[in-house]
Amino acid sequence: MRVAVVANPSSGRGKSLIAADRICVALAARGMVPVRIPLDAAPEDFEASCLGARAVVVVGGDGTVRSMAARLAGRPVPLAIVPTGTENLAAREFGFRCSAKALARGIAEGRSRAVDMGIVQRPGLADHAFLIMASVGFDADVVALLAETRRGPIAHLSYLRPILSILRGWVPPRFHAEATAGTVIDSAGQLVIANARRYAVGLNPARLADP
Numbered sequence: 001m002r003v004a005v006v007a008n009p010s011s012g013r014g015k016s017l018i019a020a021d022r023i024c025v026a027l028a029a030r031g032m033v034p035v036r037i038p039l040d041a042a043p044e045d046f047e048a049s050c051l052g053a054r055a056v057v058v059v060g061g062d063g064t065v066r067s068m069a070a071r072l073a074g075r076p077v078p079l080a081i082v083p084t085g086t087e088n089l090a091a092r093e094f095g096f097r098c099s100a101k102a103l104a105r106g107i108a109e110g111r112s113r114a115v116d117m118g119i120v121q122r123p124g125l126a127d128h129a130f131l132i133m134a135s136v137g138f139d140a141d142v143v144a145l146l147a148e149t150r151r152g153p154i155a156h157l158s159y160l161r162p163i164l165s166i167l168r169g170w171v172p173p174r175f176h177a178e179a180t181a182g183t184v185i186d187s188a189g190q191l192v193i194a195n196a197r198r199y200a201v202g203l204n205p206a207r208l209a210d211p
Helices: 011-029 043-050 062-072 089-093 100-108 138-149 156-169
Strands: 002-007 033-037 055-060 079-083 118-120 128-130 133-136 174-178 184-188 191-194
Touching (some): 011 079, 062 079
Parallel strands (some): 002 033
16 A cells, blocks of 8 residues: 655654654555655646555645645545644644554554535635635734745744734725625625634634534
8 A cells, every 4th residue: 555645844843854754664564655755746746646545644734734635635545644833723623643653553444534625716816725714804914924924934933923013004804705605794804714623822713613
């Protein structure tokens, strides 16, 4: 059984590559063949590596997990997570905070779970898939500013400067959102669309969310 392993080398301040080596050893001990795929692999190489694989193991934070989940959506190969990011919301929501040996055992036994994926469709822009949540407003502005200014791995304190910067002149945006179920929201302020219950620093804005 072949298992693809994709690691984000900038995640976890260098710990992701160590974690990737550890899961590869655990997979091999279970009789599986780990195949490492670079994070920036060409689409055709990524497709070839995933074709017929037992699973794709993503080593990284929530951003890496989201992008890999979007690439695998609708395919028969399941995604597994080795969390090395700051919050690791997806790993916590879906029960992937386990040892490399436990994860390898779950993959070998074929344990998997089907979950929903949210899709944000914006006129003139590419669709944006998400596993945990998407937002408009202060939270989104802070995350966008951090993404623009970050240099390498981040920690919880990395959010402090963009939060203070946004607070100085933040104006609640107006937004118009339509859900496929027919719900229409036309308002100003903050909009959070949650597919799961986890959020940063232990907050839980959507206790009834069910992925």
